[in-house]
Amino acid sequence: MSLKAKHEVLLTIPMYPDMELAAAKIASVLAELMDFNEGQIEEIQLALIETCINAFEHSQSEDQQVFIEFIMKDDELELKVTDQGVGFESDEPGASTAKRPGLLDPVMHKRGWGLEIVRTLMDEVDIESGSNGTTVSVIKRKQTA
Amino acid sequence: MLNKFDIQIRDEQDYAVIDTEGYLNDALGEALSAKAHGLIQEGRTKLVINLEKTALINSIGISILIEIIEALDEREGTLNFCGLSATQERTFRMMAIAKYAGIFPDEQAAIENL
Numbered sequence: 001m002s003l004k005a006k007h008e009v010l011l012t013i014p015m016y017p018d019m020e021l022a023a024a025k026i027a028s029v030l031a032e033l034m035d036f037n038e039g040q041i042e043e044i045q046l047a048l049i050e051t052c053i054n055a056f057e058h059s060q061s062e063d064q065q066v067f068i069e070f071i072m073k074d075d076e077l078e079l080k081v082t083d084q085g086v087g088f089e090s091d092e093p094g095a096s097t098a099k100r101p102g103l104l105d106p107v108m109h110k111r112g113w114g115l116e117i118v119r120t121l122m123d124e125v126d127i128e129s130g131s132n133g134t135t136v137s138v139i140k141r142k143q144t145a
Numbered sequence: 146m147l148n149k150f151d152i153q154i155r156d157e158q159d160y161a162v163i164d165t166e167g168y169l170n171d172a173l174g175e176a177l178s179a180k181a182h183g184l185i186q187e188g189r190t191k192l193v194i195n196l197e198k199t200a201l202i203n204s205i206g207i208s209i210l211i212e213i214i215e216a217l218d219e220r221e222g223t224l225n226f227c228g229l230s231a232t233q234e235r236t237f238r239m240m241a242i243a244k245y246a247g248i249f250p251d252e253q254a255a256i257e258n259l
Contacts, residue, residue, distance in 0.1 A: 017170075017171075017172070018168075018170070018172075021170075024201065039230075039231055039232060042200070042201070042230060043232050045201060046202075046203070046236070049201065049203050050203065050204055053203060053204070053205065113204045113207070113239075117204060120235070120236070120239055121232070121236075
């Protein structure tokens with residue numbers, strides 16, 4: 001489906017286990033509607049899952065909610081994931097707590113991969129964070145044949 | 146519950162194959178870890194994890210897979226994966242899992258390379 005105008009879908013999820021999966025299912029439906037291919041849909045789902053988990057684990061948000069905007073444009077899907085938590089100071093949410101080296105190899109960290117996975121899978125990643133919360137915006141562009 | 150999952154074990158003479166079904170998050174990961182550690186305790190040191198019916202794997206699930214790799218490494222064992230999607234394989238390679246565990250396109254190849 002080709003979109004003539006920008007369309008938005010708004011979703012609020014509580015920070016309950018598996019709620020990131022609900023968001024991923026909606027992302028899948030919208031990406032399919034926009035004619036993203038199967039591989040790209042999986043990449044969008046995984047990036048959204050990791051972004052939501054980051055908010056769940058690190059935001060310390062009092063309202064325990066994550067707000068997600070799905071912005072559908074002609075050739076790209078943008079996701080904005082916002083929490084009203086404490087924000088973070090480094091370049092990476094949870095960077096101070098999450099990197100846990102593995103026994104085999106200090107390079108093979110067990111945790112703290114979330115944002116790196118998101119950066120690998122999406123075309124653009126932007127993070128705005130402050131004392132009133134964090135918004136992670138990611139963009140996936142449709143592959144041209 | 147959004148995520149219904151299942152784990153099946155096929156215990157052969159020299160190796161075991163673990164089939165997972167569902168979203169590989171902390172819940173499925175911990176269940177998988179318990180099954181894998183049970184096999185390792187019984188002396189199984191050659192394992193295949195078939196992820197064909199696992200469409201999504203999050204980073205917590207992958208961290209639990211790394212713990213299974215570590216447990217097998219302590220016993221000089223081998224873990225091979227099969228049934229990964231292209232995105233899953235890309236993520237595994239980015240996280241250096243391919244350095245310590247095999248990644249194969251199908252179960253037969255994963256078993257043959259144990």
